Amino acid sequence: MTYRPLWRGRPLEAAAAESRLKQILESGQFALTAEITPPVSCVLTDLLAKAAPLKGLADAVNVTDGAGARAHMESTIAASALLQNGIEPILQLTCRDRNRIALQSQLLGAAALGVTNILAIRGDAPKVGDQPEAKPVFDLDAADLAATAVSIRDRGQLPNGRPVAGSAHFYVGVADTPIDPAEGWAPSRLIKKVESGAQFAQTQFCMDPEILRRYATRLAEYGLGARLHLLVGVAPLASAKSARWIKSHLIGSIIPDWIIERLENARDPTAEGRAICIDLLKEYAEIPGVSGAHIMAPMNETAIVQVLETLRASN
Numbered sequence: 001m002t003y004r005p006l007w008r009g010r011p012l013e014a015a016a017a018e019s020r021l022k023q024i025l026e027s028g029q030f031a032l033t034a035e036i037t038p039p040v041s042c043v044l045t046d047l048l049a050k051a052a053p054l055k056g057l058a059d060a061v062n063v064t065d066g067a068g069a070r071a072h073m074e075s076t077i078a079a080s081a082l083l084q085n086g087i088e089p090i091l092q093l094t095c096r097d098r099n100r101i102a103l104q105s106q107l108l109g110a111a112a113l114g115v116t117n118i119l120a121i122r123g124d125a126p127k128v129g130d131q132p133e134a135k136p137v138f139d140l141d142a143a144d145l146a147a148t149a150v151s152i153r154d155r156g157q158l159p160n161g162r163p164v165a166g167s168a169h170f171y172v173g174v175a176d177t178p179i180d181p182a183e184g185w186a187p188s189r190l191i192k193k194v195e196s197g198a199q200f201a202q203t204q205f206c207m208d209p210e211i212l213r214r215y216a217t218r219l220a221e222y223g224l225g226a227r228l229h230l231l232v233g234v235a236p237l238a239s240a241k242s243a244r245w246i247k248s249h250l251i252g253s254i255i256p257d258w259i260i261e262r263l264e265n266a267r268d269p270t271a272e273g274r275a276i277c278i279d280l281l282k283e284y285a286e287i288p289g290v291s292g293a294h295i296m297a298p299m300n301e302t303a304i305v306q307v308l309e310t311l312r313a314s315n
Contacts, residue, residue: 019116019171020088021060024292025200025229030285032290032311033202034304038073046059047078050301055087057308060117062202062294064091069129076106090173090202091115094123099139100148104158107149111168117204119173120145137163145173156216176201177252178232180211181218190224200229201236202294205246205253207234207276209283216289221241229291234280236303237273237294240264243286270303277307278314296309 024031029176034054039046054061061082079089090285091110093103110118120142126134140148151159153168174193179185190201206212206268212232219225237243237255247255266272277295284290297303 010037013038013200017114017116018169019060020166021090021117022171022199024059030290031059031229031231032281032308033060033062033292033294034308035062035064035294035296036076036301037064037067037298040072040077042073044081047073047081047124051082051087052085053302053305054308055085057305057312058087058295059292060088060090062090062092062119065094065121066097066123066129069096069124069126069131069134071131076110076113079115083114087117088117090117090119091312092119092121093137093145094121095142095145096123096126096136096138099137100144100159103140103145104148104152107152107170108164108285111166111170112154116169117171117173118146118149119175120149120304127292141200142174143193146174146193146198146290152198171199172197173200173202174198175203176230177204178206178212178215178254179252180254181215187217187222189220190219191222194224194228198228200231200291202231203233205233205235205250205255206297207259207280208254208256209255209280209287212284212290213287216287220289225289230289231292231294232284232290233294233296234277234284235273236277236297236300236307237263237269238297238300238303239269239273243273274303274307274310278311281307281311 036050051061063075063078075092079091122142126132126136147161149170149172150166153170157163174290176190240260243255243260243263246253263269263272279294284293295304
């Protein structure tokens with residue numbers, strides 16, 4: 001496969017197009033996003049080799065920003081490379097590693113490169129990564145970062161009032177963690193993010209349809225259903241062992257026991273994991289308040305392609 005080199009063939013002064021992801025969600029279609037972790041590499045084609053199989057399958061592809069508190073190819077460069085090769089990126093930006101000056105500069109650079117989709121997230125603490133001695137920053141939280149992107153886009157200025165030349169077309173997202181809401185529980189954190197300007201949210205793994213229905217209903221009760229597009233995290237699980245690991249180690253992940261039992265009893269657990277994922281995606285597309293799904297498969301990104309190919313072929 002031939003990849004287009006970064007920046008070649010695109011005028012640097014060209015205005016960014018509106019987010020295609022935004023168009024899909026606002027039209028009422030069920031969006032399917034995927035996620036890749038940029039490689040620990042200085043070679044751009046290493047990144048593009050991971051992303052290329054998702055072209056034409058995923059509506060947009062997240063590029064993570066220091067996922068797991070580990071160094072990888074820088075996310076803005078990775079997002080721009082995907083864009084230049086016909087893959088709509090979602091640029092993840094964490095608050096962990098940069099102060100507000102650096103984050104504002106990165107948003108300006110992303111806009112200049114034509115990157116529109118932004119996912120503002122807190123980021124994993126350095127202590128969970130492979131360089132635990134690294135100093136965390138957390139000058140802003142995710143809501144502050146979302147508000148910064150909105151200020152650049154809507155007011156043409158930084159939060160301190162300094163004017164910004166040109167224009168940004170950001171479509172602003174945040175992360176969320178579904179729960180089985182107890183009586184009286186309110187989605188306070190998500191409300192804060194929406195009030196800061198978040199337009200969509202991608203969630204941690206939530207693979208229990210009944211919990212998801214109750215969660216989406218509670219969001220609707222607080223008026224969030226009409227203000228935010230919810231894309232629910234799912235995974236093509238490779239085995240019962242990997243399902244247990246995710247459930248135990250990734251905070252907020254919801255994987256019910258019946259899924260683990262199906263994987264344990266399956267003759268081919270990997271195929272069963274893909275089948276479960278596809279079944280959930282079809283069911284989630286019918287749940288009010290759910291606008292799409294975000295498919296993640298750490299260390300198993302090929303499975304995302306297989307799920308999307310099967311799902312697209314069935315439509």
